[in-house]
Amino acid sequence: MKLWPLRRANGDAAAATVTAVPRGQPHKQVLRPVRPVFIWASLAAGLALDLLPWGRTPLVPDFLALGLVFWNVHQPRRVGMGAAFLFGLLMDVHDGALFGEHALAYTLLSYGAIALHRRIQWVPVTSQSPYVLALLLVAQLASAAVRLWVGGASSNWWVGLTESAVGALLWPLVTWILFAPQRRSINRDETRPI
């Protein structure tokens, strides 16, 4: 397997910043430490967005899954598979699915994100989307496999896979929103208009 070539001489410094900035950009921002309250609040917001009565509206991504991928990639020490599992159980009850179906999907998603987190952080945000797409697809296929195994799936279940594509397209936006509190500058600018 071909590994990613080390393009930078100062590889350690690149790994220390959270997002890899595009090549050739001299300025690398060192992010502020994340606040755990913000992590859990954002995951709760993702859950709330999923609990909205979307019904069978097509192309609505799984916001909670996106949040879990983000925090598993960027803070794998704080958000792990246990949290993903518990959020999955909540989604199972809300969706009336089999107990453990979303839990299994989110556990796999979380493992994939943790396993790939150094690689994903290495590439620019727009190139991270394919990785995210793959992770979301694996999670959706896992729950589809459970349904096909238990025998309660309708024949057009694969239509739902488009949601993963929408989720992957939203990834840069998600990254921008969830990094916003960490990107604030340390020295408060008193002359700022807002």
Next chain:
Amino acid sequence: MEYGPPPLFNQGVSARARLAFFSFLAILLIVIDARVNVLDTIRIGVGVMLYPVQRVLLWPRDALTHAGRYLVTVGSLTHENAQLRESATERAAQLLQDEQLRLENAHLRQLQGLRERTGAKTQSVQVLYEPRDRFTHKLVIDRGSSDGLRSGNPVIDEQGVVGQVTRVFPMVSEVTMVTERDQSIPVEVVRNGLRCVAFGGSEPGTLELRFLAANADVSSGDAVVTSGLDGLYPAGLPVGTIARVERDVKDQFARVIVRPAGGVNANSVLVVLEVTAAPLPAPSRENLHNERPVRRSARQ
């Protein structure tokens, strides 16, 4: 970013071990939930905990629909009013006739000494939301076990059978649509009284009449109603109309696709019939003795 300890030091249980543990737990839960009902107490507990959150999150949608309704123009309201009045006058004559027929029917039944058909207790319910599940089609309604709903109660709308209550929580319950693959409902064709069982179709949103002989007398356009043989669905509720019949020479059964009557348009108000399935009478000794010789002769 904060700097954690370098990876060569202790990081707790490895990711793979955690993956194995949680996937095993999830698969265990799935298997237990698919086979036995012991997890229902946990599910009800989580459901009760989620209920206030779910209700709060329905507010934005309800506010939007209220705003939409408020902006309905007078023109469309007068139009609708005129239409309703027209249909009311149309139905008035029919209602009078129906009343007469009902009286006549009651009289005839009394004459024949037939048991009066008892009307089931009904409850009108609101649809709260449709779960986002891509694999099954369910509805969540705003009444639960505290209102007397039980798992198995039939659910109808003004056009016909919608489905069946399949899971009850204290405040809400889940309704599985009749078009789901694992649902079945005993029906009869109105035109000739042919009885069969309708199952959820392999095409989404349809029903299928299975085990009808390839030369069975059904054709597209026939109305299909419940036969009431299961003791759960009252007889005569419209289920749908036959959309098409495929008769294959190779196959001994006809493939009959039924378009459902109820649950087609997104109704927000449904009616639950509080029917409890009467257990079938146990076969008496005489019946058993009578049946045995028949079976033997059939085998020979």
